[in-house]
Amino acid sequence: MTLTKSDPASTLRRWHSYSLKTLLIVMTVFAVLIGSRAQQAHDQNIATKRIRELGGEVTYDFKPSFEETYRRQMEAQVAVATGQQPPVYDDRPKAPKWLVDRLGIDWFARVTEVRLAKSMLVDDDLAVLTRLPRLRRLTLRALPNLTDEGLKHVGKLRRLEILDLSENSLVGHGYTDAGLAHLSKLTSLDRLTLDSSHIGDEGLKHLSELTKLESLSIESTQVTAAGLKHLKRSTRLRSIGTTIPMNDAMLASLEPFKQLELILPLHETATDNGLQHLRGFRQLKQLDVSDTQITDKGLETVATMSGLTSLSLRRTAITDTGLQQLRNLPGLTQLELTGTGISDAGLKHLTTLTALEHLGLNDTQIEGTGFRDLMAQKTLTSLGLSNTRLTNEGLAEIGKFAAVHILIVSHTPISIHGLHHLSKMTMLSHIDLSATSIDDEGLEQLKHLPTLKSLNVYGTEVSEAVAANNPNWNIVP
Template sequence: MSCTKVTDFGIPYLRGLHELSYLDLLGCPVTFASLETISGFTSLLQLNLNRCGLSDVGCQKLSDLIQLKDLNLGYNRITDACLINLKGLINLESLNLEYCRISSEGLLSIEGLTSLRTLELSETAVEALSHLSGLHNLENLNLSCTLVNDNSLAALSTLTSLKSLNLGDLLLTDVGLPFLSSLIGLTHLDLSDYLFDGFGLDNLKCFTNLQSLEICDGFLDDHYVDSIKGLTSLNLLNLSFNIGFTDRTLESISGLTALCLLNLTYNTDITDAGLRHLTPLKNLRSLYLDFTQVTAGELRRLHRDVLPNLVIFQPR
């Protein structure tokens, strides 16, 4: 029923669906008053209330949804007061609070949800992360566009089950990276807009399981890439909008033969001459070199003669 005009008045018509396990009300103009009916679905495992315009009014009934494994409250006007009602939802494995009006204090209400595997906190006012340190089963954590700083990252050192961590668009520096050194199981890491000062990327060498690394707008240049070239498990590397790379960067990453996607958009000193360094990357399927000095004709030749597996490449 997502993106429909279903309101609180229509929800009671669902009462006969006793075995309902999944309910998607994304974008519907409902309120928490609908929980009077929804809380009666004792088999409900997944509930999506994203973008419903919800406030805290009536949120108390959330505490009745004790079987829930997946709860999406993203893009609503709820605050820390609403999160108090989640304390008893000990079966939750996925919780989305993106763009909600919550702060670090609100995280106290979810520190006991130790079954959580996925937690979405992007675009919130969260800063301190100490209440997350006991969520040892957490695998996916999105903290992008929050108030998290270098010192906040210390609380993540205990989350050794983490596989995906998004720290994009934060005011972080090299001081914060060492706090992540225990997270050796990471397979995806987003450090876009990270403020490296010359040695920070050396801390990435311990993440030998990384399959996806994104460092966009990081003010990087060629010498940083030496810290990346040992990450041979990478299949996605996004270094777009750094503007300091030259053909030497292409040479440095030529040993990352597992790469399927490479994005170096807006690195204006990369030229046609550097494309020869990409010839070992036989697994490449997507290559983005927009706003570089690479010409479309030379890139088409590379596709035709050397990298036939390319499906997407820019410029064309």
């Protein structure tokens, strides 16, 4: 076998040939990428200029959304009010400033949000939005010339996640049920606002494919409870904003949406049968059934809503016995029982509510002795007992709740001899003693409370001189 010696010059030529080919390929790919990016930047620049000409605003991906900006402003105000340093955010593009100034921001950032409100734009002006392929959030509010034709352009923005089309019928003809058909392909939408529009039940048919929806607002529209059946596949819905009365029919229409976290207060005609449609709504955070026909039987349904943090049963027909259904709601922080027939006997059923912060018992049969059953409630900060049968003996039990900040005991039979029981409530900042038999002598017993700032003594025997002698108290005479 004969071995041929490789020619170094030949090898070098082949290496150079391969290197040149590779370099040519790399340069070609690079040129294509640069060209593509240049075209995208050009398109975006045209779009942003036109949007601003129409009176709109844009947000780039390195900037917070308008909602986030508002949240930060509120956060900063709270920080300043509490003597803290407001947080600092770095919202600059990743590219060097000199390069951004040289080439323009559209080379280095994508527009993710557009807001157009009260603009005189016409439908065809919205075609420019298709030049923004990364658009996620779009607001088209109070546009007098927006019609179904304009929604055609909106329907091409397949990456949209948040869309606000509210208030358009207030200033113009607006869009119709038929126009919503253009939105049927926006399957990435998770929030849709259609408030104050002419849409009705037929319009919701076109939204049946929007299965990722988590929030839908249809306030001041012609949609009825029956129309919500078209959204039965949108099982991710956490919030439905509506002005439809929450009667039994409406509650029935909500049955498929077991992920709901918020619903409006129930209508006065709502009954236990209607409430049953919400059985097993474990994500629901707040429920207000005040002034309805709900009874103890309805509380059996409420007991299945294990995620509740706020429950209002004001002026319903519930009894002490019914309260035992609440023992399965350990996450409750707010409980309103004002205007019910609850007495001290019912308080023993609240012992498992160890997260409770506010308990409203105004206009009930409470005398106060039942609070001895609630000694485990270390988190209680607000207690309403106005117009009850509260006695000095009951006040002695209440005085053991050292974490209470706000105490309302107006229009009760307590006397000056009971106020000394409040000596251990060192966190009290406000007491309402209006329309009781308290006088100057009684108020003297409250002087040792270190955080007390506000007292309501309207309709009592307390004199104006007390206010003058206690400048640190804000006394409402």
